[in-house]
Amino acid sequence: MITADSRGLAERKAVVWIVRAISYLVYFYLIVVEIILFLGFFLLLFGANPSAGFTEWVYRNLDRVMAPFRGIFTPIELGTTSSDVPAVFETSVVFAMIVYGIVALALSALIGWLSGRLDQIYDAEAQIERQQEYEQRQRDYQQQLAAGAGQPTGTQPAAAQPTATQPTETQPAATQPGQPAGTGSAPAAPPPGPPPAPPSSTG
Secondary structure (H helix, E strand, O other): OOHHHHHHHHHHHHHHHHHHHHHHHHHHHHHHHOOOOEEEEEEHOOOOOOOOHHHHHHHHHHHHHHOOOOOOOOEEEEEEEEOOEEEEEOOOOOOOHHHHHHHHHHHHHHHHHHHHHHHHHHHHHHHHHHHHHHHHHHHHHHHHHHHHHOOOOOOOOOOOOOOOOOOOOOOOOOOOOOOOOOOOOOOOOOOOOOOOOOOOOOO
């Protein structure tokens, strides 16, 4: 199911991905420029033969990348080599290396931030998918409950019959004659008679 949140995340992911791809391309270009500046600086410093094929290729590309910085500083001549080629300390090339390096570092930080944003978008998309799956399972469960409640049952449960309890009758205890009513104890023994008379003495 496509919701407004998932659609917005997809649009943001596309924008961030395109910006990161462009940043990568510019970053790689700056790396190549830094390599050309590095090679050109050392070839000028050591007075490399300009007629060599590799030196010509480096100087040609150096002129292109140095176009915005040409003439900022005056080069310092250090002398000549054995082939009468001047050895030059090109300060403008050093300045260009610093500027391009700063821009490359800024782009590297931007790429890292964009990568973090992409990771957050991926996590948000995964969370939305899990939420949608949970809601779908809840709907399926509710439908199953509704379908089970609508089906008639063949047998009705038997009603529980109350059990009647009969009161227990208490029988009054039998009374003995002469015993007051209401007492269940045996009658008391009669008091003892007078002691027998002593035998009479005859003369």
